[in-house]
Amino acid sequence: MYDKITDPENPNSNLKVQKAIEQPDQINHTFLNHFKAKRQLTVEEFVKGILEGNRTVLSQAITLVESSLYEHQTKAQKIIEQCLPHAGKSIRVGITGVPGVGKSTTIEALGNMLTKQQHKLAVLAIDPSSEKTKGSILGDKTRMETLANNPSAFIRPSPSAGSLGGVARKTREIIVLCEAAGYDVIFVETVGVGQSEVAVASMVDFFLLLQLANAGDELQGIKRGIMEMADAISINKADGDNKAPSELAARQYRNALALFPPSSSGWQPQVFTSSAYTLDGIDHIWETISDYVTLTKGNGYFYQRRNEQNLRILSETINYHLTQRFYEDKQIRLRLEQVRKDVLDNRISAYVAAQTLIDEYFSQS
Ligand code: GDP
Secondary structure: OOOOEEEEOOOOOOOOOEEOOOOOOOOOOHHHHHHHHOOOOOOOHHHHHHHHHOOOHHHHHHHHHHHHOOOHHHHHHHHHHHHHHHHHOOOOEEEOOOOOHHHHHHHHHHHHHEEEOOEEEEEEEEHHHHHOOOOOOOOOOOOOHHOOOOOOOOEEEOOOOOHHHHHHHHHHHHHHHHHOOOEEEEEEEEEEEOOHHHHOOOOOOOEHHHEOOOOOOOOOOOOHHHHHOOEEHHHHEOHHHHHHHHHHHHHHHHHHHOOOOOOOOOOOEEEEEOOOOOOOOOHHHHHHHHHHHHHHHOOOHHHHHHHHHHHHHHHHHHHHHHHHHHHHHHHHHHHHHHHHHHHHOOOHHHHHHHHHHHHHHHOOO
């Protein structure tokens, strides 16, 4: 039946042992491979995948950045740190305008043009609506369909939750990951309604404002501050009957901008018309951005602005962590509850109460 074999531990013994029946492999390799595929990548695997331009790995890394779980955050920070030396080489462009002005159509037209010129484009979005509504102005429709299927473009919608500050911080980190993955043009899209522009301006090199003819500034919800931030204004939908009014509006904006004080970049903001339908003026948008980059790299403003943005990230991150730790402190949470009552009952002024709590926090051992 079975082969009698010599006991390998005792070869001179007359006792022969029987070789047992070979057992089938205990491990189901199909499942093993499945679990292997499902397991989280290591930091090194993430970094390698990102540097190779692997979009799936890039997407997964962005999901880690967006996660609020502590272990995801720490892992994301390690990935970002290792990607940083490979980042920074792109042109970062902020694009804003009220809903319906044609941001996604313009980005799609511009994006398809850029990828034909061998650029790799990442489109990110900051959407201030998401915090309140949990919905999103920028994400509620099927947007940029042809660009979404373009292998040289990477589109990532706005994270759907979090404060504007939080979303802005994460977007900066996502820019680093996209740059490390080889994207040399980054568009950060936002809705032109206020605060989010300030956040976007603090992370881009160039700011493009899209406007419409025949709509007053109030109607377009564009505040003077946003116009002041713009490096270029394009009057979009300059096609058909709308062409002549768009050119008139461009002249009016040019006159209005001439009254603004000159920027320290040495750049004179440009105003022109474009149509994402006929594609007239789309190439001019990119020419203008390229001219701006040439000028500001030449006079050093480009680098100075990035340095200032970096210092701003430093102080914002310190502020963020200090605030987080303060509010998460058990003792402070208890005291805060009590102090809130005292303030409401007018037993202590809000200023004094705040100072007292902060002193208490920092005097803890
Ligand atoms: P967004 O909300 O700013 O992203 O605007 P969309 O890109 O979604 O465009 C809003 C509407 O305007 C859509 O129906 C577009 O088809 C239309 N649109 C966008 N660009 C143009 C353009 O250049 N000319 C014309 N005539 N319509 C446009």
